[in-house]
Amino acid sequence: MRFADVLDQHHAIGLLRSALRSGRVHHAYLFAGPAGTGRSEAAAAFAQALQCERYQEDSCGVCEPCRKVTSDVHPDVRWVRPLEGKTTIGIDQVREVRREAAYGPHEGRWKVFVFCPADAMLAEAQNSLLKLLEEPPDRVVLVLVVESAQALLPTVVSRCQLVRFNLVPISQIEHALRVQFGVDPARARVLAALSAGRAARAAAWSRDPEALRDRDAVIDSLVRAEREGLLAALQACEFLAQDRSRLLERLEVAALWYRDLLVWKETGDPSLLVNVDRQGQVEELSETLDRRALRRRLDALEEARWAIRRNVNPRLALEAAFLRFDAGEPAVGRT
Numbered sequence: 001m002r003f004a005d006v007l008d009q010h011h012a013i014g015l016l017r018s019a020l021r022s023g024r025v026h027h028a029y030l031f032a033g034p035a036g037t038g039r040s041e042a043a044a045a046f047a048q049a050l051q052c053e054r055y056q057e058d059s060c061g062v063c064e065p066c067r068k069v070t071s072d073v074h075p076d077v078r079w080v081r082p083l084e085g086k087t088t089i090g091i092d093q094v095r096e097v098r099r100e101a102a103y104g105p106h107e108g109r110w111k112v113f114v115f116c117p118a119d120a121m122l123a124e125a126q127n128s129l130l131k132l133l134e135e136p137p138d139r140v141v142l143v144l145v146v147e148s149a150q151a152l153l154p155t156v157v158s159r160c161q162l163v164r165f166n167l168v169p170i171s172q173i174e175h176a177l178r179v180q181f182g183v184d185p186a187r188a189r190v191l192a193a194l195s196a197g198r199a200a201r202a203a204a205w206s207r208d209p210e211a212l213r214d215r216d217a218v219i220d221s222l223v224r225a226e227r228e229g230l231l232a233a234l235q236a237c238e239f240l241a242q243d244r245s246r247l248l249e250r251l252e253v254a255a256l257w258y259r260d261l262l263v264w265k266e267t268g269d270p271s272l273l274v275n276v277d278r279q280g281q282v283e284e285l286s287e288t289l290d291r292r293a294l295r296r297r298l299d300a301l302e303e304a305r306w307a308i309r310r311n312v313n314p315r316l317a318l319e320a321a322f323l324r325f326d327a328g329e330p331a332v333g334r335t
């Protein structure tokens with residue numbers, strides 16, 4: 001991944017480039033912003049830039065270190081993620097990072113650790129990381145990827161250089177998809193709208209048709225759940241929870257879907273919809289659900305997301321959320 005591959009985050013990339021240019025690379029960065037805006041792509045590009053032998057405003061993409069970073073075999077670039085089957089980064093993983101960091105880079109210029117997502121570290125793990133932040137070894141760079149700095153302990157945040165990733169206007173994403181990625185105009189328009197301002201997500205979709213098919217399957221399952229009731233809702237839970245690697249993205253697709261129903265109900269303005277290709281279904285379902293029912297769905301999904309991040313079984317968290325959809329007022333809003 002090169003800086004040139006990160007869509008439309010010029011401010012963030014500019015900050016990283018200027019650190020590399022001046023040689024004043026900070027020992028810890030906080031990449032903060034909504035998922036899908038390019039935080040992990042920028043982290044990969046930054047790690048590659050730090051190792052590249054021929055760096056000039058961007059990594060070359062062809063030298064040996066670049067190729068090793070790209071194929072994820074560079075010994076000095078480590079991604080720290082929740083282990084298989086877990087949703088948190090454990091204290092043991094952080095201790096291991098501290099041990100490795102103490103040795104410095106093995107063959108590269110820098111030792112880079114990317115915590116993705118960093119808020120998968122609970123307080124105990126963050127406190128362990130704090131020791132590394134307080135006495136950073138030479139030539140070690142930590143990148144903490146989060147949605148919001150508030151998800152981390154203030155003591156951790158205060159020791160990191162903040163790099164913000166923002167939602168980008170749809171028209172700007174559409175333009176970048178066409179110009180930077182060569183996507184044809186009609187497809188660029190749909191992808192940009194669906195991305196809801198998340199530039200990196202639009203870029204990923206333009207490369208991976210499977211991701212778009214998955215989004216369609218999520219919405220289809222939600223539509224069935226609303227039309228057909230409990231059994232379809234349980235099937236939707238089963239579907240959403242079955243692929244752990246896509247789970248959080250699926251929940252986001254679901255939240256954007258209900259957000260569209262609410263937006264339609266309140267404005268009736270098609271230009272404000274994210275799911276532009278589903279306007280018919282948005283109209284149909286927003287007729288059958290009132291505002292409170294829609295807000296309850298959004299709250300329940302947010303709660304499920306929160307629970308899953310804290311290791312609650314995804315299927316159970318989702319079933320609890322779907323049961324809350326109509327809790328207390330079974331008939332209200334339905335016609």
Ligand SMILES: [Zn+2]
Nearest residue numbers: 052060063066
């Ligand atoms: Zn290179």
